[in-house]
Amino acid sequence: MAASGPLASLYLSLNFIMKKRNFIQSSALALGAALSLSALGTTATLAAETQFPTKTVRILVGFAPGGSADKLSRALSQKLSERWGQTVVVENVSGAGGTLAVAAAARAAPDGYTLLLSGTGNVLSALHHKDLAHNTIKDFTGVAKAAISPQLIAVSPKLGVKNFQEYVALLKKRPGQVTIGLPDGIGGLQHLAHEIISKQIGASPNYIPYPGGGPATLDVLGGHIDGEYITLAAVTDHVRSGKLIGLGVSTATRSPALPDVPTIAESGVPGYVVDTWQGFVAPKGTPKATVDKLNRDINSVLQQPEVRAQLEGLGFTVVSNSKPAEVDKALGDEYDRYSKILAETGIKLK
Structure with a gap:
């Protein structure tokens, strides 16, 4: 028999309270599970960071x-x-x-x-x-x-030029005859960087591709080619010792490592910058x-x-x-x- 009157109201109130308590308990459990999963994820991430690397x-x-x-x-x-x-x-x-x-x-x-x-x-x-x-x-x-790092035009002292202006004059006098090594090969950055110069002055060297700065520099030092367009950091010591002559750096300002070497821009190619x-x-x-x-x-x-x-x-x-x-x-x-x-x-x- 269904309860009625005050007893029914009490029954409904107790039933509501029980359902609310169960809902709160379920929500708490769900929240706890979510936090646990989040903590596990964070722990896994930290573990991955801590463990790496475990081999070569x-x-x-x-x-x-x-x-x-x-x-x-x-x-x-x-x-x-x-x-x-x-x-x-x-x-x-x-x-x-x-x-x-x-x-x-x-x-x-x-x-x-x-x-x-x-x-x-x-x-x-x-x-x-x-x-x-x-x-x-x-x-x-x-x-x-x-x-x-700046790029650098560096040449052998045997080429007979002491600065960028003399280099340009020689390229114009002997187009396609001055041999310049490209450590990153034909089509690379140094090729493009020199071609920007060549287009402005109207004369190009004879480009010699190499698989890197080491072999190119060895050939300049050995007298097999006249010079190279190369990352400055590869030949700093050779320029300081006088084994190579630095003609111009590609950046907007001079390099503190070779402060006596002018920029290409200040040497006759206005606005020239290759970073x-x-x-x-x-x-x-x-x-x-x-x-x-x-x-x-x-x-x-x-x-x-x-x-x-x-x-x-x-x-x-x-x-x-x-x-x-x-x-x-x-x-x-x-x-x-x-x-x-x-x-x-x-x-x-x-």
Whole structure:
């Protein structure tokens, strides 16, 4: 028999209270479960960051030993190895303007154990080799910028020129005869950078492609070619010793590492600026937690006083505390910038 009157009201009140209590208990349990899952996720992320790396890390460099890319990578690999307690090896996969290293890195597992030293030079390779299966823009995720460096026209003292103006005069007098090495090969950044000069002055050298700055420099020192257009950091010591003559740097201001070498702009090519940078990328799909740890550790190593002094002594400008997204943006921006330069100037790099 159904309850009625005051008894019914009491029954309904008690039933409501019981349902509300059950709802609160269920909500609390659900909230607790959600918080537990969140905590587990955070713990897993922290664990992944703490554990990485547990084996050898490779840095792939697209150019031969002895050049600026190689010097930068080796300086950082030693310190990262000390920090992680794991071996960090530099592998020089030279050839085809750096594209062989790009392809090798793109094929690697996206786990953080393979990094590619990338930068402006790889952007030009991507522009020049659009038919390749892999490129630095679409197949990688940024990790950290490391350094900015001027490019330099350096020649053998045997060439008989002492400054940029004399070099230009010789190119005009002997078009296509002065041999200039290109460490990043035909179609690379240094080829484009010199062609901008050549287009303005109306004379070009005879370009000799190389798989890196080391072999190109050896041939200049050995008297096999007249000079090279090269990253300044690769030949700083040779210019200081007088074995090479630095004619002009590509940046808007002089390099503190070689303050007596004027800029190309102040030497007769107004407005000429070619900025270059180098940094690290990882295969696309590398976990964010791993990328973030790599970013923090690389930035930390770059801020060590002895590392900064070493790199700045070579002519690099160390980049401070870059973020992975900055690397992605820089690669995309430079791809657009150099596409525009090639279209506007009509320069052919083949």
